[in-house]
Each structure stands twice: as C-alpha cells, then as structure tokens.
Amino acid sequence: MKLRFLLLFTAILFGIGSVQAQDTPNELRSVVGARASSGESTLQRLGYKFVKTTEGEDRKWSNWWKASSRTCVTVATVEGRYNSIVTAPVPDCEKGGGSDSTSGGGSEQFEDLVGVRASSGESVLKSRGFKSVKTVKQDGTIYSNWWKASSRTCLTVATVDGRYNSIISGPEADCTSGSGSSTGGSSQVDLRDLVGARAAGAETEMQSRGFRNVKSRRAGSTSYTYWKNDDTAQCVQVAVRNGKVGSIIRSSANNCK
Numbered sequence: 001m002k003l004r005f006l007l008l009f010t011a012i013l014f015g016i017g018s019v020q021a022q023d024t025p026n027e028l029r030s031v032v033g034a035r036a037s038s039g040e041s042t043l044q045r046l047g048y049k050f051v052k053t054t055e056g057e058d059r060k061w062s063n064w065w066k067a068s069s070r071t072c073v074t075v076a077t078v079e080g081r082y083n084s085i086v087t088a089p090v091p092d093c094e095k096g097g098g099s100d101s102t103s104g105g106g107s108e109q110f111e112d113l114v115g116v117r118a119s120s121g122e123s124v125l126k127s128r129g130f131k132s133v134k135t136v137k138q139d140g141t142i143y144s145n146w147w148k149a150s151s152r153t154c155l156t157v158a159t160v161d162g163r164y165n166s167i168i169s170g171p172e173a174d175c176t177s178g179s180g181s182s183t184g185g186s187s188q189v190d191l192r193d194l195v196g197a198r199a200a201g202a203e204t205e206m207q208s209r210g211f212r213n214v215k216s217r218r219a220g221s222t223s224y225t226y227w228k229n230d231d232t233a234q235c236v237q238v239a240v241r242n243g244k245v246g247s248i249i250r251s252s253a254n255n256c257k
Contacts, residue, residue, distance in 0.1 A: 025071065028085045039075070039082045040120045048073070049112040051093045052220055059083065062115075065093040110155065110167040114219065118142075121157070121164045130155065133175045139195050141165070141247045147175035158239070158247055165222065168237060169252050188232045191248045199240045211236070214256045222246070228256035 024032065027046055031039045040050075048064040048071075055061075059078045065071070072093035076083045113121045122132070130146040130153075137143075142159040154175035158166045189209050194202045203213070203225075211227040211234075218224070225238045235256035239246045 023087060024085050025073065025087060028073065032082055032085055034082050036077050036080055036082060037117050037119055040116050041123065043075075044112070044116070044120070044124060050115040053115060063088065063093050110169075113164050113167055116164055118159045118162055118164060125155075125157075138192070138247070143247075143249060145175045156249055158249065160246070165247075166219075166224065166237070166239065168249070168255070170250055171252075174250065188234050189229060191236065195245050195248055197245050199243055199245060202238070202245045206238075226251060226255045 028043075031042050034042070043050075043064050046066070047068055048066045051063040051065050051072075053060055053062040059076050062075045062077065064073050064075060066073075070090065072088045072090050073085055074088040074092065075085050113124055116124075125132075125146050128148070129150060130148045133145040133147045133154075135142060135144040140160065144157045144159065146155040146157060147153070152172055154170050154172050156168050156170050156174060157164055189211075191206070191209070194205060197205075206227055210229045210231050212230075214226045214228050214235075216223060216225040221241060223240045225240070227236050227238060228234065233253075235251045235253050236248055237251040237255065238248050
C-alpha cells in the first residue's frame with residue numbers, strides 16, 4: 001500500500017513538472033490574444049528571434065528563441081491572433097549548442113528577421129538605420145533594397161506571401177544605382193528565365209551557362225544554393241521551393257568563396 005502511494009505521489013510530481021514546462025513565460029502573458037503582427041514586434045523587442053513555422057489545418061505553430069535566457073517558446077496562431085504561447089524544449093528551436101546558428105554571406109545580424117511579417121521587418125530595419133531604396137516584383141516575390149549610409153551596407157530583402165523569406169548583403173551598386181537586384185550589367189549572364197523552372201532542369205542550364213554550385217543551406221521548406229560564374233564574377237542565390245526555382249538574386253561574393 002505504501003509502495004502504491006509512493007508511486008502515485010511520484011507520478012503526480014512528474015505531472016506537475018510537465019505542466020510547468022509548458023507554462024507561458026511571465027513576460028509573454030500579455031501577448032496571448034494579440035494580433036500576430038503586434039505579437040511578433042513584442043517578441044523581437046524582448047529579445048526573441050524567429051526560428052521556424054509549422055502549419056496545421058486551422059493554426060500555425062512558430063518557434064522563437066531567446067539566447068540570453070536560453071528560452072524556446074512555441075506560439076500557436078489562429079485566425080491571425082496568438083492563441084497560446086508555451087515554453088518548449090531547447091531542441092524545438094534547433095539550438096544544439098551554446099551559440100545561435102547563422103548562415104554566411106555577411107548577413108548574420110539580420111537572420112532574426114527572416115520569417116517575420118514584412119511590416120514588422122520594415123520597422124526593425126528602419127530602427128537600425130536603414131532606408132528603403134527600391135522595390136521590384138518578380139513572379140510572386142518582392143525584392144527590396146535597403147541602404148545604411150553610415151556603414152555603407154546594402155541589403156536585398158525577398159518577401160514571399162507577406163513575410164521576409166531571405167535577407168542578404170550585396171554590392172553597394174544594388175542600392176546606389178538604378179540597376180535591378182537580380183541581374184547585373186550587360187556583360188553578365190541573365191538567369192531570369194529560369195525562375196519558375198524545375199530545379200533539376202535549372203541546375204543543368206546554369207551549368208551550361210558557366211555557373212558552378214558552391215554551397216547550399218536550408219531554411220524551413222526552402223533550400224538555398226549559391227552559384228558562381230568565374231568568367232563574369234557573378235555570385236547568385238537560388239531559392240527552391242516545392243521542387244521549383246522561386247527566385248534567383250545576386251548575392252555577396254563572400255557567399256561564393
């Protein structure tokens with residue numbers, strides 16, 4: 001009898017611990033019920049960085065990571081509002097080590113904006129001293145250039161379905177000249193006709209045009225490959241979603257080293 005009571009008491013304790021692990025952090029309690037756009041701004045202000053989103057039938061789950069306290073939270077969004085915010089295991093935020101994961105290309109300081117709503121991202125970029133220079137729409141993707149004069153930094157932001165899909169730093173000319181963000185001058189190879197093509201066919205065609213694959217990375221459901229043309233000194237980023245090329249944009253030379 002005593003043994004059964006001890007086992008039951010232990011099970012209750014573990015159950016309590018499990019519930020506590022799913023609590024809403026105190027600093028985020030006021031965000032539950034808020035519109036997603038407002039909630040994202042609050043999370044960013046409190047030091048959280050967007051990690052990933054998983055879609056369900058009637059809701060979306062997004063993971064956010066706060067490095068200073070090593071806190072991972074899962075946010076459930078229903079009909080455009082934050083329905084719940086609970087703490088989650090660190091692996092859910094893909095943080096196996098002690099430092100944040102970043103990708104190359106000199107754009108690490110902007111990785112926290114990838115995945116956020118465009119309106120929130122624009123506000124953050126402006127607060128960091130950037131000014132919008134120009135915007136070009138291509139096959140469902142909006143490319144915008146942002147310029148920070150004090151550090152002479154030029155960014156190319158790709159927006160898909162109202163969210164920042166990628167942010168890369170590039171040549172100053174992208175922000176200071178009138179040329180487009182996806183191709184260079186007349187001496188460079190034009191790749192715009194490959195947007196929308198199947199990935200396998202596009203890769204073969206790029207190789208025939210003098211490009212070689214340098215490296216790749218994946219973010220959510222999108223894979224990014226970097227290609228270099230030694231003859232024209234072009235470095236481009238190719239984004240592939242659902243087996244098709246979603247965008248081809250000029251990338252920093254550092255990404256093709």
